[in-house]
Amino acid sequence: MPENGPRESGYGQPAEWTPRRACWLAWPTPGEELWGSYLQQARTELAALCSAIVGPSGQGEELEILVQDEEQQQQASEELDETRVRFHRMQYGDIWLRDTGPVFLKNATGKRACVCFTFNGWGGRYLYAGDEQVSREIADRAGLKRFDCDLVFEGGAVEVDGEGCCIAARDCLLDPQRNPGADLSQLETVLREMLGVSRVLWLSGSLHNDHTNGHVDTLARFIAPGRVMCMKAVGAEDPNAAVLEEVAAQLSEFRDLSGGKLEVVRIPSPGLVKNERGQVLPASYLNYYLGNRVVAVPTYGSAYDARAVETIGRAFPERRTVGLSALAILQGGGAFHCVTLGEPR
Numbered sequence: 001m002p003e004n005g006p007r008e009s010g011y012g013q014p015a016e017w018t019p020r021r022a023c024w025l026a027w028p029t030p031g032e033e034l035w036g037s038y039l040q041q042a043r044t045e046l047a048a049l050c051s052a053i054v055g056p057s058g059q060g061e062e063l064e065i066l067v068q069d070e071e072q073q074q075q076a077s078e079e080l081d082e083t084r085v086r087f088h089r090m091q092y093g094d095i096w097l098r099d100t101g102p103v104f105l106k107n108a109t110g111k112r113a114c115v116c117f118t119f120n121g122w123g124g125r126y127l128y129a130g131d132e133q134v135s136r137e138i139a140d141r142a143g144l145k146r147f148d149c150d151l152v153f154e155g156g157a158v159e160v161d162g163e164g165c166c167i168a169a170r171d172c173l174l175d176p177q178r179n180p181g182a183d184l185s186q187l188e189t190v191l192r193e194m195l196g197v198s199r200v201l202w203l204s205g206s207l208h209n210d211h212t213n214g215h216v217d218t219l220a221r222f223i224a225p226g227r228v229m230c231m232k233a234v235g236a237e238d239p240n241a242a243v244l245e246e247v248a249a250q251l252s253e254f255r256d257l258s259g260g261k262l263e264v265v266r267i268p269s270p271g272l273v274k275n276e277r278g279q280v281l282p283a284s285y286l287n288y289y290l291g292n293r294v295v296a297v298p299t300y301g302s303a304y305d306a307r308a309v310e311t312i313g314r315a316f317p318e319r320r321t322v323g324l325s326a327l328a329i330l331q332g333g334g335a336f337h338c339v340t341l342g343e344p345r
Helices: 036-054 070-079 134-142 184-195 241-253 305-315
Strands: 020-026 062-067 085-089 103-107 112-118 145-152 158-160 165-169 199-203 220-224 227-232 263-268 294-299 320-325 341-344
Touching: 020 036, 036 062, 036 070, 036 294, 036 320, 062 070, 062 134, 070 085, 103 184, 103 341, 112 134, 112 184, 134 145, 145 184, 158 184, 158 220, 165 184, 165 220, 184 199, 199 241, 227 241, 227 305, 241 263, 263 305, 294 305, 305 320
Parallel strands: 020 062, 062 085, 112 145, 165 199, 227 263, 294 320
Antiparallel strands: 020 341, 103 112, 158 165, 220 227
16 A cells, blocks of 8 residues: 555545546457347447447437457447547456446546556456556556555445445455455455445345455445445345345445434335346345446346336436336346446546
């Protein structure tokens, strides 16, 4: 950890509702191991997400899109409205920039920076060429001051309220395949310094077949300081019913910096979502992207899609809330929050 890290330099990770200059995404790459027959569907869903982020009047965020080569850039150009898009050719393995990319920071005067953690393929599960350095590449392309950190970390493992409080994925960061020998005290010290937070709330739990070891962005999201949203099983076949109740119980005991308990808002879970081979997928409505003018909520063809979109929309009345299919992207293990990286204005 650097002697003059982000916190000492006055930086901190802003809340998701902070105004954005741009959103960084990566174009899905060919390869049987990555997408198989879902490649084109994943690209179509990503293009629809991009359109929602830019907005019908073009007044949302700009888009910074990673592509590996000229052919991919041409493919992306054919599916995207290029008026708000800037392409960046670089090597990367997959599209999960929330985890492989940097964490954007901001200080009280509006100056921005990045912290680049160490990435090891979600504990060595999925190792693709380029993912280990894409964080630094993006920071350099953005032209921002960079802080490097040895901690193995993924951006989906934390959620901040913008006022110094952070929910962190205990099972993920304590994973011996990520940070062997580390304890909560050591991890907390690093998170406080690198993210500029004062209190870390450790959340345990993981959705069925979630290879991330329980990333927070599938389990709980701050919707305002002191208010957090999580899911509730509403169908008899929900494979995550017990986990979701445990998550809600933990959140109800958490306290913010003022000492008050968090207000917990529940939304329905998608229930049982399976792929064509009958495997349960880690579907979560909480993996939405909160843009300047839109809330893009992933949908999965579930009977609870419409209710979830409506409930999330009530939490952000100043934004347009849209439900967009993410079933193909989910085949890769995540949804809209996982594939987006908002750069603050």
